[in-house]
Amino acid sequence: MVSFFFCTLSSFIFLCIHVSSAADTISANFTLSGDQTLLSSNGTFKMGFFKPGNSANFYIGMWYQELSIQTIVWVANRDKPVSDKNTSVLRISEGNLVLLDGNNLVWSTGLNSSSAHDAVLQDDGNLVLRDDSGSPLWQSFDHLGDTWLPGAKIRYDKRTKKSQRLTSWTSSEDPSPGLFSLELDESTAYKILWNGSTQYWSSGPWNSQSKIFDSVPEMRLNYIYNFSFFSNETESYFTYSLYNHANVSRFAMDVSGQIKQFTWLNNNNQWNLFWSQPRQQCQVYAYCGSFGICNDKSQPFCQCPRGFRPASQKDWDLKDYSAGCVRSTELQCSRGVINEFLPLTNVKLPDNNSEGLLGSTSCRSACLGNCSCMAYAHEETSNRCLMWSNDVLNLQQLEEDNSEGSMFYLRLSASDMPRNSPSGKSNKVMIIGAVLGSLGVVALVLLAVILILRSLRMKRMRGEKSDGTLAAFSYRELQNATKNFSEKLGGGGFGSVFKGALQDSSVIAVKRLEGISQGEKQFRTEVVTIGTIQHMNLVRLRGFCSEGNKKLLVYDYMPNGSLDSHLFITQTGEEKTVLGWKLRYQIALGTARGLAYLHDECRDCIIHCDIKPENILLDSQFGPKVADFGLAKLVGRDFSRVLTTMRGTRGYLAPEWISGVAITAKADVYSYGMMLFEIVSGRRNTEQSENGKVRFFPSVAATVLTKDEDIRSLLDPRLEGESVDTEELTRACKVACWCIQDEESHRPAMSQVVQILEGVLEVNTPPFPRSIQALVENDGSVVFFTESSSSSSHNSSQKQNHSSSSSSSKKTTNNNSSA
Incomplete structure (x- = not known):
């Protein structure tokens, strides 16, 4: 009635607008x-x-409504902010969706059509401009920012030869297009570019047979994302969806220059980094800008060399290092002005603007004689002088033992060079005399100290434990013991392992840790705690080194290497002696005992977090030893970030790492189950067959078990002809399938796994894991095992309680459990 009154007021004629x-x-x-x-x-x-961070600017953007952290997924006016949201308006005008700041046009969908009717924000995060019939005229999914949501596409137009790009923000407070972008090229490969031109990472071309990108092998075992690639005569594009729509996930071209995949952890109310490329920050081209030095071992990653300062300290505080470093004192190139060169040791040389001269000319003189020369290096292999003019990009500090490191000389004003305090010749003579005089006084004291240190060093080099716990080595001692870390045994997400020998000729394995940020006291305390954990199926920690950022662990050397070297044929075709079934079964049982000890018999439950064949070492008698069991504790409880930086372990990760629930010891059970399948088959769980199809062994094993087919078909073909205990084989396959159940409550504890493998408990046929069977729900009852003397009619809870409290007639004593 009120609306009608205003629309028909007799004194005036108004246009009635439905608002x-x-x-x-x-x-x-x-x-x-x-x-x-x-x-x-x-x-x-x-x-x-919205207003990003402490910025004074406003933008029209889109974000997740229900998350506690505002996460922007799309920005309309990313390079044209407005200063007042109250005087700015987003509306439909002349067939377009436009953003006006007063009367000034800030942003528009840019259509020539005048038939736009409305714009709707869809449930998938796509903003769609529609005509009267509801047909889309424009959509935000065709104009991506830095975020790639499920259902969106990144295209390559075959007609125009142009790619749709995912482009980073400039900084956390500036959504304007940054220097880093992801696009699809004509070879069906995704690549990351710096400044739209320099490529520094590629996914490799799409493999239509295995349905993955060649350089992203972890896609093989993905059960969270459903990836799809399409190509026709006019375009190619890649898209993805989520198997479980309750999950929240996104890809983002980060300000760090890395493409990152995030999943939301409901329990922790934070984003979890699930995957990223490139893995190392300094692999991002020119991340630190001109004259900036990138170092993967430092925080922040970027530093300015001596004589330089950040071009913009405010940008550096926001982790935008693209402007790089500028000189504290500008160079002068005139007669009488002195310039000198600052030597930077063990660096990866910049790869831009280098000029080569024959080595017959002095590199230093050649650079000094050229006013545009900013730096030089001598290339020994070609005997050339390399000189850089203008900007120096992609300068990287390498580790001391990296053979790719070079000496780099940076031109500085003489006033910025490190120098001793000026003094006359007489002062120098007085200083030298004082030093020589003092040497005579302290000679006896130094001799006594040397003798004491030599005695302590000899004890440490013999591995003697002066405090009843572990031997504390110096870095130089371990450097000598390993011959400057020359013989590498292997490596992983936590660091590299090197072979060494102490002065008593005992052989050791030295692990040089990476990513360990604890202080000296905290590190020593935790290492000593781990050193007290002893079990015959755990690798013994003999000592450690902690000197600043240099943190190393010293273990007993295992002469037969890791389990993977005996199970799988290497990429070079090398194959060691095939492990027999009895030996494999004992290795599986011993590993289970070691994990059960960590989970149940230590003062604090220790979750390994990285169970795989590479971390099961074999002694001289092929006895299994779980290695790296203390590293999860050392790096802290933020395991998710550590694991996402590891290589080759994605196939062993339990589903709860992604779904966001709290991690328990059952995550190790899942990894153990995946490894147990590989012990049975002698092959990686995922491999490509001769016809190009991808074979996932756990699904094959689950099919054989649930359909009661021939269990011997799952055995390593190399064991054909060997007398294999079928009961043991069946028991191993069943317990492996129980271990990889999606719900962690459906998985047995490692102590129960030990009892099953020992034959104390009978194991029932497991259900088909949902993640393997295309997420098909299993409605059957969940039963791990029954007592071998019990009736099968007991329900699962009765059996679990009964098995843990009663003693079976088949139960045996495990002499290792209390070791």
Whole structure:
């Protein structure tokens, strides 16, 4: 009635405008301004004005509505901010969705059509501009920012030869397009570019047979994301969806220059980094800008060399290092002005603007004689002088033992060079005389100290434990013992392992740790705690070194190497002696005993977090030893970030790492189950067959078990003809399938696994794991095992309680459990 009154007022003729609109829609007569927002119909995404960080600018953007951390997934006016959201308006005008700042046009969808009717924020985060019939005229999914949501596509147009790009923000407070972008090229490979030109990472071409990108092998075992690649005569594109739509996930071209995949952890209310490329920050081209030095071992990653300072300290504080470093004192190139060269040792040389001269000319003189020469290096292999003019990009500090390191000489004003305090000749003579005089006084004291240190060193080099715990080695001692870390035994996410020998000729394995940030006291305390954990199926920690950032662990050397070297044929075709079934079964049982000890018999439950064949070492009698069991404790409880930086372990990760629930010892059980399958088959769980199809062994084993097929078909073909205990083989396959159940409550504890493998407990046929069977739900009852003397009619909870409290007639004593 009121509306009718205003529309028919007799004194005036008004145009009656219906201003109501759905919460997710901008209609022709609805505007968005101030604190007004749009909300998708399912409540997932919200759109409105926002201000990033401490910035004074406002942008129209889209973010997740229900997450505690505001995460922007799309920005309309990313390079044209507005200063006042109350005087700015988003509306439909002349067939376009436009953003106006007063009367000034800030942003527009840029269509020539005049048929736009409304714009709707969809449940998938896509903003769609539609005509009267509801057909899309424009959509935000075709104009991506830095974030790639499920359902969106990154395209390559075969007609125009142009790619759709995912482009990073400039900084955390500036959503304008940054220097790093991801795009699809004509070879069907995704690549990351710096400044739209220099490529520094590629996914490799799409393999249509295995349905993965060649350089992203971890896609083989993915059960969270459903990836799809399409190509026709006009375009190619890649898209993805989530198997479980309750999960929240996104890809982002980060300001770090890395493409990152995140999943939301509901329990922790934070984003979990699931995957990223390139893995090392300094692999990002020119990350530290001109004259900036990148170091993967430092925080922050970028530093300015002596004589330089950040071009913009504010940008550096926001982790935007693209402007690089500038000189503290500008160079002068005139007669009488002295310039000198600052030597930078063990660096990866910049790869831009280098000029080569024959080595017959002095590199230093040649650079001094050229006013545009900013730096030089001598290339020994070609006997050339390399000189850099203008900017020096992609300068990287390497580790001391990296053979690729070079000497780099950076031109500086003489006033910026490190120098001793000026003094006359007489002062130098006085200093030398004082030093020589003092030498006579302290000679006896130094001799006594040397003798004492030599005695302590001899004890340490013999591995003697002066405090009843571990031997504390110096870095130089371990450097000598390993011959400057020359014989590498292997490596992983926590560091590299080197072979060495102490002065008593005992052989050791030295692990040089990476990513360990504890202080000296905390590190020593935790290492000594780990050193007290002793079990015949755990590698013995003999000592450690902690000198600043140099942190190393010293273990007993295992002469038969790691389990993977005996199970799998190497890439070079090398194959060691095939392990027999009895030996494999004992290795599986011994590993289970070691894990059960860590989980149940230590003062604190220790979760290994990286169980795989590479971390099971074999002694001279092929006895299994679980290695790296203390490293998860040393790096702290933020395991998710550590694991995502590891290589080759994705196939052993339990589903809860991604779904966000708290990690328990059952994560190790899952990894153990995956490894047990590989012990049975003698092959990686995922491999490509001769016809190009990908074979996933756990699915094959689960099919054989659930359909009661021939269990021997799962055995390593190299064991054909060997007398194999079928009961042991069946028991191993069943317990492995129980271990990889999706719900961690459905998995047995490692102590129960030990009892099953020992034959104390009978194991029932497991259900088909949902993640393997295309996420098909299993409605059957969940039963791990029954007592061998019990009735099969007991329900699962009765059996579990009964098995843990009663003693079976078949139960045997495990003499290792208390070791």
